[in-house]
């Protein structure tokens with residue numbers, strides 16, 4: 525894949541605000557494109573197949589792994605998640621800056637495969653605020669919240685592996701800082 529600087533990884537623990545910040549970035553930057561991942565998790569209320577994710581069963585997801593159709597994939601909190609290769613290639617060729625909003629294992633895979641990609645780790649102001657954000661989102665049951673929070677400790681300890689680490693205090697400010705980092 526050419527022009528790897530156009531490939532931006534946004535990672536960080538579940539609930540830190542990656543998706544919210546990405547939405548804000550996409551409102552501000554029309555030449556940026558967010559990759560649509562595939563997942564085996566169940567859709568949340570209001571989520572649409574092909575818009576939020578490609579919702580697949582495990583058999584189909586594993587078939588895609590076998591066929592090397594993912595740029596990266598990982599298991600997270602009991603489900604599979606992966607970045608489909610073809611659409612990312614196509615958007616980069618068209619000149620878009622492609623954003624990957626992914627967890628840490630997948631982010632490491634992309635960093636290894638594409639050393640010129642740029643990686644940004646979002647940190648919460650503190651762990652209590654992270655828990656508040658996940659709980660207030662209201663999308664996960666208690667068991668899933670616990671899995672995500674225990675994984676968050678491991679993920680936060682990996683924050684120094686990435687090019688930049690930013691604390692997400694305020695959505696608008698974080699989005700502006702990320703845009704500046706990408707364009708510098």
Ligand SMILES: Nc1ncnc2c1ncn2[C@@H]1O[C@H](COP(=O)(O)OP(=O)(O)OP(=O)(O)O)[C@@H](O)[C@H]1O
Pocket residue numbers: 536537538539540541542543544545657658660661692693694695
């Ligand atoms: N800077 C912020 N201040 C306060 N609340 C925030 C901030 N950023 C995001 N939130 C809220 O935190 C919750 C989690 O945000 P979001 O879903 O974007 O996180 P995420 O990192 O994408 O999570 P996941 O990895 O689980 O998909 C949402 O309810 C969102 O509105």
Ligand SMILES: Nc1nc2c(ncn2[C@@H]2O[C@H](COP(=O)(O)O)[C@@H](O)[C@H]2O)c(=O)[nH]1
Pocket residue numbers: 536537538542561562565596597598600605606607608625626627628629630631
């Ligand atoms: N490695 C990958 N991680 C991904 C991908 N798409 C999303 N994610 C990350 O999974 C967790 C959970 O997401 P949720 O939508 O269930 O809350 C979160 O950290 C996402 O960033 C992907 O393609 N590959």
